[in-house]
Amino acid sequence: MKWDAELYDSKHEFVSQYGRALVMEVNRNAGQRILDLGFGTGKLSGDLAKNGATVIGVDASEPMIEKAKLAHPQLEFHCMDATALSYENEFDTVFSNAVFHWISNQEALLFSVHRALKPGGLLICEFGGFRNTERILLAFQEEYEKTGEPFKNSFFYPTIKQYQSLLEYSGFEAEMVRDFDRPTPLADGEQGLRNWLTQFYDDSLSRLDEEQRQEVLSAVEERLRPILWKDEHWVADYRRIQVKAKKPES
Numbered sequence: 001m002k003w004d005a006e007l008y009d010s011k012h013e014f015v016s017q018y019g020r021a022l023v024m025e026v027n028r029n030a031g032q033r034i035l036d037l038g039f040g041t042g043k044l045s046g047d048l049a050k051n052g053a054t055v056i057g058v059d060a061s062e063p064m065i066e067k068a069k070l071a072h073p074q075l076e077f078h079c080m081d082a083t084a085l086s087y088e089n090e091f092d093t094v095f096s097n098a099v100f101h102w103i104s105n106q107e108a109l110l111f112s113v114h115r116a117l118k119p120g121g122l123l124i125c126e127f128g129g130f131r132n133t134e135r136i137l138l139a140f141q142e143e144y145e146k147t148g149e150p151f152k153n154s155f156f157y158p159t160i161k162q163y164q165s166l167l168e169y170s171g172f173e174a175e176m177v178r179d180f181d182r183p184t185p186l187a188d189g190e191q192g193l194r195n196w197l198t199q200f201y202d203d204s205l206s207r208l209d210e211e212q213r214q215e216v217l218s219a220v221e222e223r224l225r226p227i228l229w230k231d232e233h234w235v236a237d238y239r240r241i242q243v244k245a246k247k248p249e250s
Helices: 004-013 014-023 043-048 062-071 106-117 135-147 160-169 189-200 212-230
Strands: 034-035 054-059 078-079 092-097 119-130 173-181 235-236 239-244
Touching: 014 043, 014 092, 014 119, 034 043, 043 054, 043 062, 043 092, 054 062, 062 078, 092 106, 106 119, 106 160, 135 189, 135 212, 160 173, 160 239, 189 212, 189 235, 212 235
Parallel strands: 034 054, 034 092, 054 078, 092 119
Antiparallel strands: 119 239, 173 239
16 A cells, blocks of 8 residues: 555545544553554644653554654654564553554454553554445445456454454453444545545555546546535545453453
């Protein structure tokens, strides 16, 4: 996945805006050590550090890291694979917003997070749950496959039951796992859905020539307009899952 940090910041501000509610669940007091896993451009990293906590961010995208360092030079950011974190018993909280659904190897991810946490430490995260953006996904897949290219869904959208089982298997005690609908208005009026597809389905669209890309994007817009176009903007059919889980004290 190739991330466009400028597009992400300018057209997908909702990612960090909705994540701010999750930040409020984190103990951010001085003396706390927090790992922001998949920090994007660092907007929530700055919020996590406001009360004096030590915040370290890790992300796999160099463009995102460069932008985050410019915005928050006082914080520490590293390029790192979330499934192979180089930390052990180091953090009071691992925080992550809108990241876990990008990672296919959830067992490796959760074992890695578990290892990074101190005994008694918390994983607090939100990501796409079962049926997240289902209408968009179906329309895109069907229009994309008309080009003759096979579509591969790279997202992981689990049910509550699935994720509770994964947490237990990885050594966590689940304190809260819930899912909910969150219809999400997209910025930029008519261009909103196209911006979203261009960012989040980049891997698939990059395999097409320009004419094919435009045909697919236009066809998806046409199909979804009666369903997702409301009050002069697109509204994505998001469904989220929130997790609060503890690494046992011993």
